[in-house]
Amino acid sequence: DSGVTQTPKHLITATGQRVTLRCSPRSGDLSVYWYQQSLDQGLQFLIQYYNGEERAKGNILERFSAQQFPDLHSELNLSSLELGDSALYFCASSVVFGQGSSGANVLTFGAGSRLTVL
């Protein structure tokens, strides 16, 4: 158990629908990150939040949105779903910097939410 909790683990829905993925970061971590892993793709960075504020944006579609709440949990909202949105969605958290022994910022990942759009 990494300490990062993601729900649901699996989700099957239809095209055009909207879903919400939830993430609780590791205790003490202020930053939350969302990544998407599609078939044959690496982990694509979507968005980062730090203490409730958006800090960095990656390849996140306009149909997707996210937020981080005062209790630091985060939600990723995916709307007008398309077949191509089927993927594993990972949440990760970190303190910010200096977490790793070499000074690298180490992200701790949850187990992921597998979304299947039919």
Added chain:
Amino acid sequence: DQQVKQNSPSLSVQEGRISILNCDYTNSMFDYFLWYKKYPAEGPTFLISISSIKDKNEDGRFTVFLNKSAKHLSLHIVPSQPGDSAVYFCAASRRSGGSNYKLTFGKGTLLTVNP
């Protein structure tokens, strides 16, 4: 634009031998490089990292080498064990100020260690 590339989708080695996983990058502004390991049905877990000012970092059976001039890094696992069988992701980071931070990942290499 794929800034971090792992050109080998898979690698198979015998137990006890050395596993060498390779990674190339294009952005010279990356300041840290990390390797993550991922088992099926689990999230990636941090394995080892290296600062861009170093050329080697060792942690037990795992050693990461960085060649900045070639924009290349490699992960060596010696000796390889069947439990090392997993997907290995190379990642690179660039601190863009304050709490802004992003890890850029490669597509991963599936390592299979045969008994």
